[in-house]
Amino acid sequence: MRAPIRVMIVDDSAIVRQVASAAIAAQPDMEVIATAADPLFAMDKMRRQWPDVIVLDIEMPRMDGLTFLRKLMAERPTPVVICSSLVDRGARASVDALAAGALSLVSKPKVGVKQFLQDESDSLVAAVRAAAGARLRPRLQAAAPRPKLTLDSLPRGPSMAPTSDRTRVVAIGTSTGGTQALEAVLTALPEEVPGIVVVQHMPSGFTDMFARRLDGLSSIRVREAKHGDRVEAGLALIAPGGRHLQLTRDGRGYFVGVVDGPLINRHKPSVDVLFRSVARMAGSNALGIIMTGMGDDGALGLKEMHNAGAATIAEAEETCVVFGMPKEAIQRGAVDNVLPLHDIAASLVSWSRAPLRQA
Structure with a gap:
């Protein structure tokens, strides 16, 4: 028998602590080791027993959740699931929490919290279970996988004929932990880099603010992709949550398509969808980068890029x-x-300045 996931719930609402505790305690692979009304009480209890996962509110007395999260990640990184009424579409607190190291976000309403948490307990439990796997420890046995659509379920479509245009393009795919990984890579790039297209698994409504935050931190420009945007040097386009991102090309250069469609590998946007389009449209003119994330999204698409002559990391x-x-x-x-994360930006820059390989 493997030890259960030890969970701490930090929320100033007694109702939230009660309902969330009941949902988690009902799971055979989880236990609630402590609850706390604010981070200061939490820190005192954590000195006696450290949790595997923390479920954390943002708005609390004495110390807010974001301050506590940053302190925690600086001193002893621990998986954190944010459960807050501030987790709204486009809410700055949500993006700040992800940037500070939170692994996932669960929204709760300002009213009707008890009923909401009871109805949405499966989402909270799933977030806690996923967070518990985000570290180098023996994994719990995974639940039986649900059927999923993969890249093979989609038509390949025709590849573009080779072009004399040697314009380069970079495609990046990432998921859990990717908000921090993308920040590390994009903020380390100089302005003179090829156009970049990105899929970060993120819910609808969050990617625009996430892109704006990265834009303010980076030398390159960063923005949420819109259908028909041109892929330009010194610009990173991030797939909007809830839509697939594809690379297209015509005589003028590379563009992006932002399209609807089924979940691929249980994701929309899907890294595989982006990488396949880059393999078809850019071939050996491309660099594919896959970073931290749960599951296998992007593996097949990166293989198609590799087979088309692209460089891959x-x-x-x-x-x-x-x-x-x-x-x-x-x-x-x-x-x-x-490559380790801290070497990826330099490798990207070196690739952008070296002669292109032939497919």
Whole structure:
């Protein structure tokens, strides 16, 4: 028998602590080791027993959740699930929490909290279980997988004929832990880099503010992609939550399509969808990068990029929050270089200045 996931709930609402505790305690693989009305009480209890996962509110007395989260990540990084009424579409607090190291967000309303948490307890439990896997410890046995659509379920479509245009493009895919990983890479790039297209698994409503935040931190421009945007040097386009991102091309250059469609690998946007389009449209003019994330989204698409002559990079296990997506890509033979996060930006720049390989 493996030890249950030890969970601490930090929320100033007694009702939230009660309902969330009941939902978690009902799981055979979880236990609530403590609850606290604010982070100061939490820190006192954590000195006696450290949790595997913390469920954390943002608005609390004495110390707010974001301050506590930043302190925690600086001193002893621990998986955190934010459960807050501030987790609204486009809410700045949500993006700040992800940037500070939170692994997932669960929204709760300002009224009717008890009924809402009872109805949505499965979402909270799933978030806690996923967060518990985001560290190098023995994993719990996964639940039986649900049927999913994969990239093979979509038509491949025709590839574009080779072009004399040697314009380069970079495609990046990431998931759990990817908000921090993307920040590390994009903020380290100079302005003179090829156009970048990005899929970060993120719910609808959050990507615009996330892109704006990165834009303010980076030398390159960063924005949420819109259908028909041109892929330009010094610009990173991030797929909007809830839509797939695809690379297209005509005589003028590269553009992006922002399209609806089914979940692929249980995600929309899907890294596989982006990478396949880059393989078809850019071939050996492209660089594919897959970073931290749970599951296998992007592995098959990166293999198609590799087969089309693109250069490919996977983030090394030592720096991944979750070594899932990179591991799958490596195992499929899709990766040229495995690099720690702090070396990826420099490798991107070196690739952009070196002669292109031939497909």
